[in-house]
Amino acid sequence: MNGPPWGRGLFLELDGRGPRHAQLTRALKEAIRNGRLPAHTRLPPTRELALSLGLSRSTALAAYEQLQAEGFLESRQGSGSFVAPQQMAPVPSKVPPAREVAPPSRYVTRLREGIDRAVGRRHYGLRYNLQYAEPLVQPGLAERWSKEIAHAAAYTDTDYPRTQGLPALREGICDYLARRRGVVASPDDVIIVNGAQQAYSLSARVLLDEGDRVALEDPHYFSSYQIMRVHGAEIVGVRTDEDGMVCDELPAEPARLVCVTPSHQFPGASLMSLPRRLQLIAYAEKHGSWIVEDDYDGELRFDGHPLAALRALDAASRVIYVGTFSKVLFPSLRLGYMVVPPALRDDFLAAKWLSDMASPAIEQAALAALIADGSFERFLRTGIKDLKLRRDTLLDGLRTHVGDRLELYDPPAGMHIVGWFRGLDEAQATRLVDHAASRGLGLHPMAPFYLDPPSRPGLLIGYAGMSCAEIREATRLFGSCLRELGL
Numbered sequence: 001m002n003g004p005p006w007g008r009g010l011f012l013e014l015d016g017r018g019p020r021h022a023q024l025t026r027a028l029k030e031a032i033r034n035g036r037l038p039a040h041t042r043l044p045p046t047r048e049l050a051l052s053l054g055l056s057r058s059t060a061l062a063a064y065e066q067l068q069a070e071g072f073l074e075s076r077q078g079s080g081s082f083v084a085p086q087q088m089a090p091v092p093s094k095v096p097p098a099r100e101v102a103p104p105s106r107y108v109t110r111l112r113e114g115i116d117r118a119v120g121r122r123h124y125g126l127r128y129n130l131q132y133a134e135p136l137v138q139p140g141l142a143e144r145w146s147k148e149i150a151h152a153a154a155y156t157d158t159d160y161p162r163t164q165g166l167p168a169l170r171e172g173i174c175d176y177l178a179r180r181r182g183v184v185a186s187p188d189d190v191i192i193v194n195g196a197q198q199a200y201s202l203s204a205r206v207l208l209d210e211g212d213r214v215a216l217e218d219p220h221y222f223s224s225y226q227i228m229r230v231h232g233a234e235i236v237g238v239r240t241d242e243d244g245m246v247c248d249e250l251p252a253e254p255a256r257l258v259c260v261t262p263s264h265q266f267p268g269a270s271l272m273s274l275p276r277r278l279q280l281i282a283y284a285e286k287h288g289s290w291i292v293e294d295d296y297d298g299e300l301r302f303d304g305h306p307l308a309a310l311r312a313l314d315a316a317s318r319v320i321y322v323g324t325f326s327k328v329l330f331p332s333l334r335l336g337y338m339v340v341p342p343a344l345r346d347d348f349l350a351a352k353w354l355s356d357m358a359s360p361a362i363e364q365a366a367l368a369a370l371i372a373d374g375s376f377e378r379f380l381r382t383g384i385k386d387l388k389l390r391r392d393t394l395l396d397g398l399r400t401h402v403g404d405r406l407e408l409y410d411p412p413a414g415m416h417i418v419g420w421f422r423g424l425d426e427a428q429a430t431r432l433v434d435h436a437a438s439r440g441l442g443l444h445p446m447a448p449f450y451l452d453p454p455s456r457p458g459l460l461i462g463y464a465g466m467s468c469a470e471i472r473e474a475t476r477l478f479g480s481c482l483r484e485l486g487l
């Protein structure tokens with residue numbers, strides 16, 4: 001009655017949603033329900049499974065316990081955990097469509113066209129993942145946050161919240177922006193949104209008709225590209241260099257909207273120079289264009305005071321400023337903000353109301369408290385110190401183990417650096433990325449972020465989500481992968 005052992009080739013993909021033990025529970029359940037793990041299969045010991053997926057043993061243990069409680073697994077004294085006989089027939093993983101459906105909307109057609117772009121896909125289950133946009137692990141933040149949330153849950157009005165956002169949060173943001181980003185705004189100019197992602201979506205809805213021209217930095221932030229494209233915009237990529245967007249190359253036929261990341265170009269990592277900033281504002285004034293300034297990690301500079309935001313130079317009110325709490329706090333919070341020119345405020349508010357009425361009030365109240373007593377900026381300061389340490393460890397490790405093979409572009413800001421391969425062609429770089437993944441190391445190419453492909457292969461290297469020890473190991477493994485392929 002021991003049943004077949006765990007198939008070594010079984011591939012479990014975690015979906016990245018929620019706590020890891022819940023992700024693992026879902027992945028195992030899916031494998032059981034679709035028959036990849038048939039009844040009576042013996043699962044590996046938790047220690048072995050955890051090791052193979054780069055998880056902690058307690059994560060695997062929690063998943064097994066959950067599956068046992070739900071009747072998916074049986075534990076047999078002394079011989080391990082087994083898949084329980086199921087009450088239901090296995091569900092095939094891909095259900096064929098029952099009948100032809102009506103043609104999709106233009107929106108859905110464009111959505112589907114974007115799906116095969118590799119950009120934005122996340123990789124899970126790798127031991128060391130040099131992935132951009134992993135949250136920064138801040139000691140003490142989870143504990144502090146849970147206290148604020150508990151307090152806010154007890155005291156926040158349970159009626160529908162204001163569409164614009166809680167006044168206390170908007171006030172806190174204005175004070176913070178004035179001191180740290182040089183942006184002078186009143187709480188009436190601020191709208192609380194569900195992350196920068198919603199700010200881009202609302203901007204597309206409020207400012208664009210189908211076919212309107214949108215100028216994007218190239219390389220660009222994948223969400224801004226997808227949102228504008230799916231909205232039906234005509235996208236024009238504008239080259240970037242070490243001074244940010246090359247504004248001489250903005251389209252002569254005016255763009256209705258220009259999307260930029262001036263304080264830390266994403267993903268190229270440059271800082272937009274003052275002459276370029278002035279040039280961009282002059283372009284917007286001349287052509288009546290709007291500028292979306294995405295200041296996603298503008299506050300994360302390691303070398304003194306950050307440069308003021310573009311919005312601080314904007315006398316003619318052409319800039320829609322976007323900030324997020326995803327970087328300094330964590331992305332699952334889904335809170336960000338926009339500072340909107342007075343002429344657009346009512347339209348943005350109406351679009352936000354139609355979209356979701358308002359952002360969740362309890363989280364807003366907890367965040368307002370964190371900002372008001374100075375904790376947010378304390379987390380910001382320690383976060384910057386931590387990030388700098390990790391970045392220095394990464395640079396050191398890459399120089400030691402990867403050496404001349406990568407030319408590094410490492411501005412003192414943010415959560416990622418860029419490395420351009422020396423002497424490797426595209427095919428060799430792809431081989432390296434695949435080989436590294438098979439060895440448990442996530443490397444992420446730059447090419448998918450470009451409309452106009454770069455002249456040589458490069459990597460976007462994120463370091464926020466790993467400890468210094470892990471970063472050291474990751475760079476060592478990177479070096480081994482190069483040697484194993486003879487590159």
Ligand SMILES: Cc1ncc(COP(=O)(O)O)c(C=O)c1O
Nearest residue numbers: 133195196197221266296324326
């Ligand atoms: C350029 C850029 N903007 C904004 C964000 C944050 O988006 P959100 O606030 O929707 O989490 C990111 C996150 O990866 C980013 O890279």
